[in-house]
Amino acid sequence: MTDTQLNNATPKLSARGVDVFYGQKQAIKDVSIDIDMEHVTAFIGPSGCGKSTFLRTMNRMNDTVSSARVTGDIRLDGEDIYSPAMDVVQLRARVGMVFQKPNPFPKSIYENVAYGPRIHGLAASKGDMDGIVERSLTRAGLWNEVKDRLTDSGTALSGGQQQRLCIARAIAVDPEVILMDEPCSALDPIATAKIEELIHELRGRYAIAIVTHNMQQAARVSQRTAFFHLGTLVEYGRTSDIFTNPRQERTKDYITGRYG
Numbered sequence: 163m164t165d166t167q168l169n170n171a172t173p174k175l176s177a178r179g180v181d182v183f184y185g186q187k188q189a190i191k192d193v194s195i196d197i198d199m200e201h202v203t204a205f206i207g208p209s210g211c212g213k214s215t216f217l218r219t220m221n222r223m224n225d226t227v228s229s230a231r232v233t234g235d236i237r238l239d240g241e242d243i244y245s246p247a248m249d250v251v252q253l254r255a256r257v258g259m260v261f262q263k264p265n266p267f268p269k270s271i272y273e274n275v276a277y278g279p280r281i282h283g284l285a286a287s288k289g290d291m292d293g294i295v296e297r298s299l300t301r302a303g304l305w306n307e308v309k310d311r312l313t314d315s316g317t318a319l320s321g322g323q324q325q326r327l328c329i330a331r332a333i334a335v336d337p338e339v340i341l342m343d344e345p346c347s348a349l350d351p352i353a354t355a356k357i358e359e360l361i362h363e364l365r366g367r368y369a370i371a372i373v374t375h376n377m378q379q380a381a382r383v384s385q386r387t388a389f390f391h392l393g394t395l396v397e398y399g400r401t402s403d404i405f406t407n408p409r410q411e412r413t414k415d416y417i418t419g420r421y422g
């Protein structure tokens with residue numbers, strides 16, 4: 163069994179031999195990993211090691227960076243996401259993303275959630291849309307806090323509520339994968355705990371990959387951990403093994419706080 167195939171669950175996203183370049187500079191070197199629905203996968207590693215760059219290859223967010231070039235193979239349910247036939251707008255609905263800083267639209271709470279389903283034609287009526295909005299906000303653990311103020315601006319919510327609104331927005335278009343890029347780094351400990359709880363609840367329904375600087379958070383929310391260093395995937399395994407019994411010296415040095 164290779165590291166990449168540790169999960170016996172069927173992979174949702176499968177990356178093989180992925181390299182990423184920014185101009186001449188190589189930021190990701192030959193990374194292979196599977197992401198599945200049953201295990202939350204945490205990406206850890208020192209600043210600048212390529213965690214965010216790699217995460218962004220999985221829904222082609224790097225397309226928005228003109229100097230970025232991605233090679234290798236990334237498949238969503240076996241389908242090559244870099245194929246010219248892939249509709250990138252559809253892909254980003256199927257592989258949603260939550261960013262470091264909550265970024266709701268300057269629109270109402272309702273509209274923040276309804277926007278995606280509307281452009282993707284997912285609701286045939288106002289009743290359908292109301293149902294999607296309620297379901298998404300409920301799943302994101304926010305419904306009870308906002309159900310009486312759906313017309314208020316999304317930007318008027320607290321940071322933690324805004325981040326849950328962004329998760330509801332991603333959920334609203336019925337994604338298969340949710341990528342989270344340090345989703346709690348701008349939040350206080352209570353709001354962070356709510357997002358972590360939410361990640362537990364979403365596990366199994368979506369394949370989730372999360373970049374985090376916080377090793378305790380990786381240990382709390384994930385079942386699989388990938389340790390990156392200098393653009394390479396040094397070690398991938400069960401989170402409990404990575405934190406208690408890493409095989410690589412570099413992983414051990416990082417988790418014991420020797421660098422990073």
Ligand SMILES: Nc1ncnc2c1ncn2[C@@H]1O[C@H](COP(=O)(O)OP(=O)(O)OP(=O)(O)O)[C@@H](O)[C@H]1O
Nearest residue numbers: 184189207208209210211212213214215216227229
């Ligand atoms: N848009 C860009 N243009 C050029 N180089 C970039 C760009 N984005 C990232 N890089 C470089 O690619 C490397 C990996 O960066 P990346 O942000 O993916 O790392 P990271 O592990 O997520 O870091 P951090 O934990 O600090 O967010 C770094 O050397 C960074 O300077």
